[in-house]
Amino acid sequence: MTLFKLIHLLAALIWVGGMFFAYVVLRPAAVEVLEPPHRLRLWDMVFFRFFNWVWGAVGVLLVSGFYMIYLYGGIAHAGWHVHAMLATGLTMMAIYIYVYFGCYVPLSLNVSKQRWKEAGEMLGRIRKLIAVNLTLGLLIVCVAVIGAGWA
Secondary structure (H helix, E strand, O other): OHHHHHHHHHHHHHHHHHHHHHHHHHHHHHHHHOOHHHHHHHHHHHHHHHHHHHHHHHHHHHHHHHHHHHHOOOHHHOOHHHHHHHHHHHHHHHHHHHHHHHHHHHHHHHHHOOOHHHHHHHHHHHHHHHHHHHHHHHHHHHHHHHHHHHO
16 A cells, blocks of 8 residues: 555656646746747647646556555545545546646647747636646645544
8 A cells, every 4th residue: 555655646746746836936937038939839848748747647646546445445435535635636637638638739739830829828728727726736735644644
């Protein structure tokens, strides 16, 4: 079980830590330094690389999470924190899938066609949804730490 918890934690840290870095550090720096076309190209490449890691993290989180629930004896035997993590994690994954297919793919297409206004609108949507997912991700980490002690 310890190995699966560690793998699960590392996948969550990659995803949530990446969102924190992008939102709190990279975004403000890019706004200060780059003009919109360069900034949009940067974000297109950043998301291309980061989202590959997120797809892997999502897969690892699903497999390790459901396997640990199985080891607990099923969801009926898991603590409240596991239920909260599962619900929040699935919500985050749904938001991510929308961000990827509904926002990032159009952003990337617009950047490749140099449609800066449309690309900027997609980036704005992504920013808002990443803020939601980052908040949920930080919350879920708190639930995991506090809940494990109360289980």
